[in-house]
Amino acid sequence: MKVKISGPNGFSKVLTVQEGDPLQKIVDESQCPGVITGIRFGYPPQKIDCSEQALQQSFDSVGISSGEKITLITQDVTEEVPVKTKINGEDVRLPVTASRIVLPEGQKRILQVHDVPDDNSCLFHAISYCFYKDISVSPQLRSLVSEEVLADPVTYSDAVLDRPNKEYAAWIVKKESWGGGIEIAILSRKLGVAIYVLDMDAQQFEKFNEDQFDQFIVIMFNGIHYDSVELDDGKTVFDKRDMLYTELILSGALHIAHKMKQTGHSFNTRKDTIVCNTCNTTLVGEREVAKHAEATGHIDFGQASC
Numbered sequence: 001m002k003v004k005i006s007g008p009n010g011f012s013k014v015l016t017v018q019e020g021d022p023l024q025k026i027v028d029e030s031q032c033p034g035v036i037t038g039i040r041f042g043y044p045p046q047k048i049d050c051s052e053q054a055l056q057q058s059f060d061s062v063g064i065s066s067g068e069k070i071t072l073i074t075q076d077v078t079e080e081v082p083v084k085t086k087i088n089g090e091d092v093r094l095p096v097t098a099s100r101i102v103l104p105e106g107q108k109r110i111l112q113v114h115d116v117p118d119d120n121s122c123l124f125h126a127i128s129y130c131f132y133k134d135i136s137v138s139p140q141l142r143s144l145v146s147e148e149v150l151a152d153p154v155t156y157s158d159a160v161l162d163r164p165n166k167e168y169a170a171w172i173v174k175k176e177s178w179g180g181g182i183e184i185a186i187l188s189r190k191l192g193v194a195i196y197v198l199d200m201d202a203q204q205f206e207k208f209n210e211d212q213f214d215q216f217i218v219i220m221f222n223g224i225h226y227d228s229v230e231l232d233d234g235k236t237v238f239d240k241r242d243m244l245y246t247e248l249i250l251s252g253a254l255h256i257a258h259k260m261k262q263t264g265h266s267f268n269t270r271k272d273t274i275v276c277n278t279c280n281t282t283l284v285g286e287r288e289v290a291k292h293a294e295a296t297g298h299i300d301f302g303q304a305s306c
Helices: 024-030 122-132 135-151 165-172 181-191 243-262 285-296
Strands: 002-006 012-016 035-041 046-049 069-075 084-087 090-093 098-102 108-114 194-199 204-208 215-221 226-231 273-276 282-284 301-303
Touching: 012 024, 024 035, 024 069, 098 243, 108 243, 122 135, 122 181, 122 215, 122 226, 135 165, 135 181, 181 194, 181 204, 194 243, 215 243, 282 285
Parallel strands: 002 069, 194 215
Antiparallel strands: 002 012, 035 046, 035 069, 084 090, 098 108, 108 226, 194 204, 215 226, 273 282, 273 301
16 A cells, blocks of 8 residues: 655655554655655544554554555754753754743743643643643533623624534534634633634644733644743743743744644645545545534545545
8 A cells, every 4th residue: 555654844655554554654755855754644633652562553553545645744854943951961953843932031941832631621721831831620611611602692692602502602612612703812812811823834823812812822733732921930920011031932932833833733624635434534624624524424535535
């Protein structure tokens, strides 16, 4: 069978493999620049780190079939990372998920991505961590959204929600339901803080209620997953009245997003074509996939081959 391998900077290659071959064959034969640290495939994307044990799994055992698109996650060993930090007195390079910034008062800090669990509640986890430093509050954030939707059926009409108001309010409290722009806007108002969402693939911010509040938080979105952004001292809520400070935080976050996109961490659900592996229906984007899954009960999706 044939699988298409893609990586940073336009790298692309088609490999011929057998279903029973180990995943190690990707590392051995792809000849991708940089060090391969993981692979991503399927929809919703599954990630496998390149540990020795994981690479002994066969293609068929992890669900990779002919025509699958596999994205390589790499670390460019030639990349000059602009800052080093110290662990046990030894200098080490920063990962792609971190960036050095110098605050207006001259303090040297590291801005970094804080990983939250990769589940259907990642949006609520990311916001909960930024605001409370506690992701166990995520269910309460879902409830806040549900209550607001029910309380304002004019703003949150059936047309806006794409389903009946009461049905949506009941749906969003379920832990398997994905959140998006509606939830971010509501939580921004309820928590009294602007929420800046950095789209890793588009390399730009979507700012929710930035004109209403003096403070803001930053969350990173890679196309399917949200994470929090913080300083290495744990600070996650920033004051936008200090324009220089704000610019340093935002430019640092953009630098991280650029590095992560270059190393295969982003996923473009707006353009990539998805196929249902159960009935071979072709779909485009997260919205169509979600609707198809809800209507049919099918849950096995993959990226369509070119």
